[in-house]
Amino acid sequence: MMRAWNPSMLFALCGALVATGMFLKGDRAAAVVVLLFFVLLAVLNSPLVFPRSTGVLEARRRSEADGRPIVFWRPGCRYCLSLRIRLGRDAHQLHWVNIWRDPAGAAAVREANDGNETVPTVVVAGRPHVNPDVTWVREQLARRT
Structure with a gap:
């Protein structure tokens, strides 16, 4: 913590x-x-600065129910901060998982990134996308909500 x-x-x-x-x-x-x-x-x-984080299991459950993307992040990551700031209010519609607080979340990121904890990793419909463009994330969010 x-x-x-x-x-x-x-x-x-x-x-x-x-x-x-x-x-x-x-x-x-x-x-x-x-x-x-x-x-x-x-x-x-x-x-x-970031919306309240959930665990990876809860984020996956919620994402399956509402179709919204999951964002794996960690404090101090400038790319995560950039994504968060550029998303603005839309950021609160995503499911955020802090990989430093959730070991299962860190493991999920390592699995998706060949053993590396590269963040932000955005998971949409079970498919991970590393450091995606904010416009693409907004499009994915618009499709799901």
């Missing part, structure tokens, strides 16, 4: 250290800007 927060905590800690150094040198305005930038990076890389 804590592993999911590691990138966020690292960004916040680095930002605090850099801003403290700048503040002690007397550059208070720049220190505030730097701290705010690092806090923004921490939030964007936190699990808070």
Whole structure:
């Protein structure tokens, strides 16, 4: 569970250290800007940005019932973050599985990607697609809902 927060905590800690150094040198305005930038990076890389994750078994069950795609992701992945941001509100219609919280989800991703934990992996109708274009994901979602 804590592993999911590691990138966020690292960004916040680095930002605090850099801003403290700048503040002690007397550059208070720049220190505030730097701290705010690092806090923004921490939030964007936190699990808070993504819809609530489910386990792979629950995601598969729900996907079979409603036909919506499953997205396997992990915190700190810039491609996952990019997909999430570009999907906007549509992201909440997908089933998200955090592979760092769900070992079965990580195993499913490794099985689909020749042993690699490459994310985002989007599963539509049982077929995995690695790092798909956001337009394609929206099309798949529109077909299913």
